[in-house]
Amino acid sequence: MTLETLSEQRCFGGTQGFYRHASTTTGGAMRFGVYMPPLVPDAKAPVLYYLAGLTCTEETFAIKAGAQRVATELGIALVTPDTSPRDTGIDGATGDWEFGEGAGFYLDATTPAFASRFRMYSYVVDELPALLAAAFPALDATRASVFGHSMGGHGALTIALKNPSRYRSVSAFAPIVAPIQVPWGQKALPRYLGGDRDAWRAYDATALIEDGARFPGTLLVDQGDADKFLDVQLRPEFLERACRSTGQPLELRRRAGYDHSYWFIQSFVEDHLRHHAQALRG
Amino acid sequence: MTLETLSEQRCFGGTQGFYRHASTTTGGAMRFGVYMPPLVPDAKAPVLYYLAGLTCTEETFAIKAGAQRVATELGIALVTPDTSPRDTGIDGATGDWEFGEGAGFYLDATTPAFASRFRMYSYVVDELPALLAAAFPALDATRASVFGHSMGGHGALTIALKNPSRYRSVSAFAPIVAPIQVPWGQKALPRYLGGDRDAWRAYDATALIEDGARFPGTLLVDQGDADKFLDVQLRPEFLERACRSTGQPLELRRRAGYDHSYWFIQSFVEDHLRHHAQALRG
Numbered sequence: 001m002t003l004e005t006l007s008e009q010r011c012f013g014g015t016q017g018f019y020r021h022a023s024t025t026t027g028g029a030m031r032f033g034v035y036m037p038p039l040v041p042d043a044k045a046p047v048l049y050y051l052a053g054l055t056c057t058e059e060t061f062a063i064k065a066g067a068q069r070v071a072t073e074l075g076i077a078l079v080t081p082d083t084s085p086r087d088t089g090i091d092g093a094t095g096d097w098e099f100g101e102g103a104g105f106y107l108d109a110t111t112p113a114f115a116s117r118f119r120m121y122s123y124v125v126d127e128l129p130a131l132l133a134a135a136f137p138a139l140d141a142t143r144a145s146v147f148g149h150s151m152g153g154h155g156a157l158t159i160a161l162k163n164p165s166r167y168r169s170v171s172a173f174a175p176i177v178a179p180i181q182v183p184w185g186q187k188a189l190p191r192y193l194g195g196d197r198d199a200w201r202a203y204d205a206t207a208l209i210e211d212g213a214r215f216p217g218t219l220l221v222d223q224g225d226a227d228k229f230l231d232v233q234l235r236p237e238f239l240e241r242a243c244r245s246t247g248q249p250l251e252l253r254r255r256a257g258y259d260h261s262y263w264f265i266q267s268f269v270e271d272h273l274r275h276h277a278q279a280l281r282g
Numbered sequence: 283m284t285l286e287t288l289s290e291q292r293c294f295g296g297t298q299g300f301y302r303h304a305s306t307t308t309g310g311a312m313r314f315g316v317y318m319p320p321l322v323p324d325a326k327a328p329v330l331y332y333l334a335g336l337t338c339t340e341e342t343f344a345i346k347a348g349a350q351r352v353a354t355e356l357g358i359a360l361v362t363p364d365t366s367p368r369d370t371g372i373d374g375a376t377g378d379w380e381f382g383e384g385a386g387f388y389l390d391a392t393t394p395a396f397a398s399r400f401r402m403y404s405y406v407v408d409e410l411p412a413l414l415a416a417a418f419p420a421l422d423a424t425r426a427s428v429f430g431h432s433m434g435g436h437g438a439l440t441i442a443l444k445n446p447s448r449y450r451s452v453s454a455f456a457p458i459v460a461p462i463q464v465p466w467g468q469k470a471l472p473r474y475l476g477g478d479r480d481a482w483r484a485y486d487a488t489a490l491i492e493d494g495a496r497f498p499g500t501l502l503v504d505q506g507d508a509d510k511f512l513d514v515q516l517r518p519e520f521l522e523r524a525c526r527s528t529g530q531p532l533e534l535r536r537r538a539g540y541d542h543s544y545w546f547i548q549s550f551v552e553d554h555l556r557h558h559a560q561a562l563r564g
Contacts, residue, residue, distance in 0.1 A: 010508065011545035066348030066548065226292065263293035266348065 003135045006031070012072040013038040016062055019135075025119050025127040026085040032128065033058045035068050035078040039138055045077040046143035046280040047132065048273070049124065051106060051159075053150030054184075055097050058082045061149075064262035067269045074277040077139055079132065081124055083152070085117045092191070093118075099188050105179070106155030107203040109192040118192060121203075125159055125166070145276040147171040149265055150229070153221070154179060157205035157239075161213040169279035171220035171272045173265050174227055177239035178206040184233050209242040218249040220275050222268045224258030285417045288313070294354040295320040298344055301417075307401050307409040308367040314410065315340045317350050317360040321420055327359040328425035328562035329414065330555070331406065333388060333441075335432030336466075337379050340364045343431075346544035349551045356559040359421055361414065363406055365434070367399045374473070375400075381470050387461070388437030389485040391474040400474060403485075407441055407448070427558040429453040431547055432511070435503070436461060439487035439521075443495040451561035453502035453554045455547050456509055459521035460488040466515050491524040500531040502557050504550045506540030 008017040014037040023030040037045055048071075050061045058080045061067070071078050084104030090113055093100035104120035133141040146167050148156035153175020160170035179185020180200050189200045201207035223236050230236075236252055243250035258264040290299040296319040305312040319327055330353075332343045340362045343349070353360050366386030372395055375382035386402035415423040428449050430438035435457020442452035461467020462482050471482040483489035505518050512518075518534055525532035540546040 009541055009543055009545040010506070010539040010549070012549045016545050063346055063544075066351065068545075068548070069348065069552075224292070257292040259291055261291055262345075263291040263298050263350075266350070267292070267294045270351075 003131070011035070012068045014068065014072050016068060018058060021131060023085070023123060023127060025123040027117050028085050028087065030085065030123065031058045031082045033062045033078075033080040034132070034136065035062065035071055036136070036138060037072045037075050037077060039075065043075070044138055044140035045075055046140050046145070047077050047079055047129075048276050048280070049144065049146040049156075050078060050080045051124065051146065051148030051152030051155040052080065052083050053148070053152050054083070055102050056083050056152070057102070060262070061265075064266065065269050066266045067273060070270045070273040074273055076273065076277055076280060079128070081120075081128055084120060088117045090114065090117060098184055099191060103151065103188065105151060105188050105192060105203065106159060107192055110199070111192060111194050114192050120155070121159070124155070125163060143168065143280050145169040145280055147173075147272055147276065148175070149173040150234075150260065151176055151184070153177075154205060157219065158203050158208060160215050161205060161208045162202070164213075164215050168282070169217055169220075169276045170215060171275055173222050173268070173272075174224060174229070174234055174260050175205070175221060175236075176234060177236055178204055180204045180207060181238060182233045182235060206238045206242045209239075209246055209248050214246075214248055217279065218251050219243065220272065221250065221252045222255055222264075222272075223252065224255045224260065224264045226257050227260040227264075229260055285413070293317070294350045296350065296354055298350060300340060303413060305367070305405060305409060307405040309399050310367050310369065312367065312405065313340045313364045315344045315360075315362040316414070316418065317344065317353055318418070318420060319354045319357050319359060321357065325357070326420055326422035327357055328422050328427070329359050329361055329411075330558050330562070331426065331428040331438075332360060332362045333406065333428065333430030333434030333437040334362065334365050335430070335434050336365070337384050338365050338434070339384070342544070343547075346548065347551050348548045349555060352552045352555040356555055358555065358559055358562060361410070363402075363410055366402060370399045372396065372399060380466055381473060385433065385470065387433060387470050387474060387485065388441060389474055392481070393474060393476050396474050402437070403441070406437070407445060425450065425562050427451040427562055429455075429554055429558065430457070431455040432516075432542065433458055433466070436487065439501065440485050440490060442497050443487060443490045444484070446495075446497050450564070451499055451502075451558045452497060453557055455504050455550070455554075456506060456511070456516055456542055457487070457503060457518075458516060459518055460486055462486045462489060463520060464515045464517060488520045488524045491521075491528055491530050496528075496530055499561065500533050501525065502554065503532065503534045504537055504554075505534065506537045506542065506546045508539050509542040509546075511542055
């Protein structure tokens with residue numbers, strides 16, 4: 001398991017690094033970022049995974065969210081995987097920003113065309129944590145939380161609901177809460193998972209909760225009311241209804257005037273980091 | 283003086299906007315960004331100009347520096363002009379990241395090829411403030427400070443030294459303090475200003491101080507010691523020597539392990555904003 005350091009730069013007293021490795025799960029090179037806060041000797045930092053949205057990479061959040069300042073204060077490491085395998089050469093995997101490369105949807109594909117490479121669920125849940133534990137002695141990979149944006153908010157919510165003992169907290173900015181019921185999901189899920197809609201439910205936060213999944217803590221969600229994707233793609237009311245009818249705690253905060261961008265994310269990222277720090281330190 | 287709004291997005295309770303207008307000074311369209319913090323009714327925000335470095339645009343600082351959070355807290359507007367005129371069609375103005383478009387050096391060119399368009403000094407000092415005063419009633423353009431990075435640090439220092447009554451404070455990240463004496467300046471200054479090296483001294487912070495210019499306040503400079511441009515292009519010791527020998531107050535802070543990037547800038551931008559806020563409120 002060789003890790004290649006692409007860059008490491010000092011930031012807020014810690015180090016923002018970008019790395020590449022040969023991933024066995026996704027069958028090709030994967031990139032990710034790690035922001036390692038400054039630590040006293042022998043201390044270890046818990047890990048907060050951030051899953052980015054459509055078109056984004058391992059760099060987007062690191063560059064645009066302004067989270068390193070707060071991560072330094074709280075002593076949390078930020079890990080930002082890429083949003084999909086790259087350079088797959090698979091027919092149909094490029095040329096559409098809503099599907100394929102840059103749009104992995106944090107699932108394990110089962111269709112013949114995509115099953116060998118598009119396995120971001122297992123990559124994020126299993127391979128990447130194991131790699132981090134081996135390669136970064138200053139990380140405590142046993143203390144982990146997860147959050148994300150849009151498609152990555154979907155990833156964070158579904159991954160936490162499917163692995164409630166592996167993540168101490170979960171939050172999302174403008175997540176796709178019910179991909180089964182919206183165009184982004186209705187395009188991507190059949191191509192990755194085939195036509196059986198029951199199989200889609202394993203990668204839909206709302207359906208997971210309806211089907212009995214629970215997270216032992218509050219789902220924290222921020223959603224701008226000026227988000228152009230709100231009414232067609234995001235539909236937080238689906239999640240709200242499922243949580244209310246099942247007793248899953250949810251804090252959904254609607255933010256007046258905010259859109260879908262990192263201008264929105266950076267405005268509330270400190271709140272999210274403090275939410276996760278409380279769980280990671282507890 | 284028509285101002286075109288390219289985008290306006292909510293951020294930290296204020297508005298990050300990008301705008302375009304036909305500039306009389308530079309003879310073409312110019313872009314700039316304004317971060318307007320939230321204000322109580324009838325309040326006005328003082329203006330802090332940020333001048334970016336080689337290859338950057340009006341967007342770079344706004345996206346990468348994480349300054350809006352602090353600007354909201356302090357009630358300061360952030361104005362980010364582009365680094366040069368664009369689409370000039372001038373022979374030699376493109377294709378070299380160290381000269382021409384994206385590398386205006388905040389001077390008024392006098393050579394025949396560049397004199398009509400490359401007038402970023404007058405644009406930043408005169409046209410842009412007048413435009414802001416007319417187009418943004420919530421700005422108090424009479425209260426202004428200036429800072430910048432690299433080539434923009436050069437711009438901030440020279441502009442403040444040449445106009446000490448128009449700016450209340452000045453600071454810089456990793457500035458080019460003596461362009462006359464370093465390769466970046468030795469390439470750009472003759473092309474913009476011709477071969478008379480005496481003319482170059484009007485756009486060189488170290489030379490301006492040697493020639494008698496003073497700023498009525500401390501020049502605040504942060505410089506990373508892992509900056510790959512430090513020894514050849516930046517040479518803060520030239521500024522240090524000129525300030526020491528003339529009594530110009532300078533606070534030069536060498537930052538261990540930091541490089542030339544926005545990872546460095548974002549780490550110390552809050553310090554700079556607080557420095558300027560003190561002057562802008564006083």
